[in-house]
Every structure is written in C-alpha cells, then in structure tokens.
Amino acid sequence: MKKIMFTGGGSAGHVTVNLALIPRFQEEGWSVDYVGSEAGIERQLAGSLPEVRYHGIATGKLRRYFSWQNVKDPFKVVKGAFQAYNLIRKEKPDVLFSKGGFVSVPVVLGAWLNRVPVLLHESDLTPGLANKIAIRFATGVCTTFPETEAHMRGGKAHHVGAVIREELLQGDAARGRAFCGFTAVRPVLLIMGGSLGARRINQTVRSLLDELTKTFQIVHLCGKGNVDPSLERPGYMQFEYVQQELPDLVASADIVLSRAGSNSIFEFLALRKPMLLIPLSRQQSRGDQILNAKSFQAAGFCEVLEEEELTEQALLQKLSLLYENREQYKANMRKSEMNDALTAVFELIKKTASK
C-alpha cells in the first residue's frame, strides 16, 4: 500500500489544501498520515478525518514580539525535530507533502534525512519563512500566484493555481440564508476575518452595525472567542468559525469583506464574489496579504482598504462602492480562468513519490 504523509498548520490557511487532497489519495487506496502540532487547529481539522492517522509533535512559534515563550521555544523545536525524524524513519512514507507553517520545518528536515521525497505548497504571493527554509530539502514547490515563481530558488516552482475544496462549489444560497434566519430581501454581506478572526475589522464593523444592517443582512465569521451575544439582532449572525456550513454561507453572500489570506480570496474568486479586502498590516505580518490583495486589485477583482486607512467612514464608503459596482467585479472575475489545480497537485505528488 502506498503511503503519503501531510504536514502543515498554525492556521486554517496552512491546512485547507491538505484537506482537499486527502480524500483523493484515500479514494486511490493510499494510507494517510498527518503530522501537526499537539494542539493547533490542524489537529482539530485533519485529526478528525476518517482513517487519517494524526501525529502531534512539539512545536515552537515565530513571534514578532517579546515573550518568555521565545526562550523556551527553540528547545521545543529541537524536540519536535527528533520526534519527526523518528516518526518518518518508522513510517517510511513514499512522499511528504508540506503546506508550510512553523510545524512543517522539522518534518521536512526529518523526511530529507530519511530520503523521503518532499513536495511543498505555497499559497501566498511571496513564500513564508517555513517554505523559504524548507525549499532546499524539497524537490519542488507548487505555487498559487503566477508571480511567485520569481521569488523561488533554483527553478523548483510549479505554477498550478489555486486549490479549491470541491464542497465549496456545492453551496446553496437559499440554504445559507435559511441557516442565518435571513428572511428580508436585503443583500447579504459576508465578513470573514481570516481563520483566526480580525479584531480591528470586528470592532469597526460592530460600531457601524445600526447603519450597516439598514442596507445588508450580515454574516460575521469573527474568530474564536469573539462572538458578542449583546449584539444579537435580526439580520446580524455571528459565528466563531464554521466548517460544513461555509459553502452555503459563501453562496448566499452578495458581497464579501475579508482579510486577504490566499485561500480565502481564491475561494471568493472561484465563486465570483465581489470583495473588499483589508490585508493584515506589515506590523502584524511579513506583508504577504498586502501583496495578495494588490495582485487581486490589479486584476479588477476587489477593492482594497489598508488597515492604516481603516475608519468607519472609509469602510462605509468602500462597501457602498463595491456594492454599486458589483456586476463589474463579477464580469472581471468571470474572465479569470480557474484551472483544476487540485488534480494538478495530486498528479505532481504522485510523480514526486515515484522518484
């Protein structure tokens, strides 16, 4: 029996592509292992899948601020590296597919030391730190944005496009509205602050609720611990995070307000949803979302509002501009070809396994 090992985690964005690929391999009779952190979101998302053997390892985290954890973390990373090495030596998978995130680096290294071929995947326009380190141990990197190739060393990039989970294309708008109890004819605004929520966006939207609910019915995916019951009212539904319902909720949206995480924005593109993007700022990240958003803006797919310019007034103005011009955005999105990236990555992984 052929065996594939997946790794990737830290946020849903580093798990989504793996989730789309796992059923494909299972249908062809491969056994599937997943290596992630002991308690991260990947354990919840991938560890609960049928017939996936989940292995938790010790991990550290790269923080852009001071914390005593920064002193302890290097030891955890070394421990995780030993765990990953021993696990791969024991399991001997035919291939490792790595979606990035901090947990993936020791796993990639463990595979390389055990002579297991490694294929990486990069969702963002510029590679994250984990993939920048891992690339020297990998045979190739699947990229989502065409621009990414220029940032990759040694001709290892394979531009495949965006991998979209098949179930996202099966959403039903009426079911989505019914799930939220929306009975008015007002358009639906979906707000998604990335898989982890977005405090600034949540605050600004909430201070405008009276105004916004006159025009829209709002579904707000606000991130863990961010639901505020005191704000409950007809036409405003809040969820921390949704899984099975997401396809219906996206289908029901007329326009979207979102962070600019790569998976999210390509999902909205695939479903032709006009979007206003508020990318994570350079203070909070390496600026990858700003580049993602600018690339979409240049193609005419979205409006962009940088976090430094985020005020109540600017948000209202951009949202009404987006809604007025929604047909133009949809027309621009219809011109973009979405190839079957899921199959392209699936075939590349099998090719890598036979090396």
Ligand SMILES: CC(=O)N[C@H]1[C@@H](OP(=O)(O)OP(=O)(O)OC[C@H]2O[C@@H](n3ccc(=O)[nH]c3=O)[C@H](O)[C@@H]2O)O[C@H](CO)[C@@H](O)[C@@H]1O
């Ligand atoms: C803070 C942070 O590090 N953000 C990064 C992270 O974002 P983040 O984890 O937010 O990633 P993405 O926006 O790429 O993906 C989020 C995924 O979660 C799903 N989803 C979201 C909300 C929900 O309620 N249910 C649900 O299923 C979305 O459909 C999507 O598939 O990874 C992205 C891809 O590398 C990067 O571009 C982001 O910069």
